[in-house]
Amino acid sequence: VLELAYRCPDCEPLTKLALTPDRDLVKCRICSQERALRQDAWQDGGITHCVVCGTEDLYSQKDFPQGLGLAILVAGFGLSSLFWLWYMPIAAFGVLIASVIVDAILYALVPDVVICYRCLSQYRGNGSNPSGRYRNFDLAVGERYRQERMRVEELRRQRQSQDPCA
Numbered sequence: 220v221l222e223l224a225y226r227c228p229d230c231e232p233l234t235k236l237a238l239t240p241d242r243d244l245v246k247c248r249i250c251s252q253e254r255a256l257r258q259d260a261w262q263d264g265g266i267t268h269c270v271v272c273g274t275e276d277l278y279s280q281k282d283f284p285q286g287l288g289l290a291i292l293v294a295g296f297g298l299s300s301l302f303w304l305w306y307m308p309i310a311a312f313g314v315l316i317a318s319v320i321v322d323a324i325l326y327a328l329v330p331d332v333v334i335c336y337r338c339l340s341q342y343r344g345n346g347s348n349p350s351g352r353y354r355n356f357d358l359a360v361g362e363r364y365r366q367e368r369m370r371v372e373e374l375r376r377q378r379q380s381q382d383p384c385a
């Protein structure tokens with residue numbers, strides 16, 4: 220199953236749904252705004268571009284909260300320092316090594332999530348990254364789309380201030 224987590228331009232929370240080639244609409248669970256989905260993105264059961272905004276720029280990353288891996292290492296290091304202070308060097312090394320191992324295991328077990336640079340839609344599961352075509356986050360590409368999002372946001376603000384009823 221391929222799952223789409225859709226980020227409505229007006230709402231922060233994600234709307235999650237099972238994505239199939241025949242689905243042509245996504246509806247925000249907060250504001251009920253509907254958006255048409257592209258059905259030309261499918262090829263051999265995978266997606267070749269974002270079904271929401273159509274861009275081919277998507278990136279892949281590990282699907283766990285950002286900073287969790289680092290937090291485990293930092294916690295391990297902190298605990299290890301305590302054992303060191305308590306004159307328990309074996310426990311100190313043990314904790315340090317254990318935290319590195321846990322981190323490595325987590326990294327290996329946790330699946331990937333594919334994210335659209337432009338609209339930040341997320342894709343999980345079968346077909347989200349056919350033949351590994353989507354690579355890790357690229358700073359230059361990410362920056363380009365971040366600036367595009369800021370311009371779009373700016374335009375929307377201008378429109379709203381000109382016409383308060385819009």
Ligand SMILES: [Zn+2]
Nearest residue numbers: 227230247250
């Ligand atoms: Zn919404």
Ligand SMILES: [Zn+2]
Nearest residue numbers: 269272335338
């Ligand atoms: Zn997109």
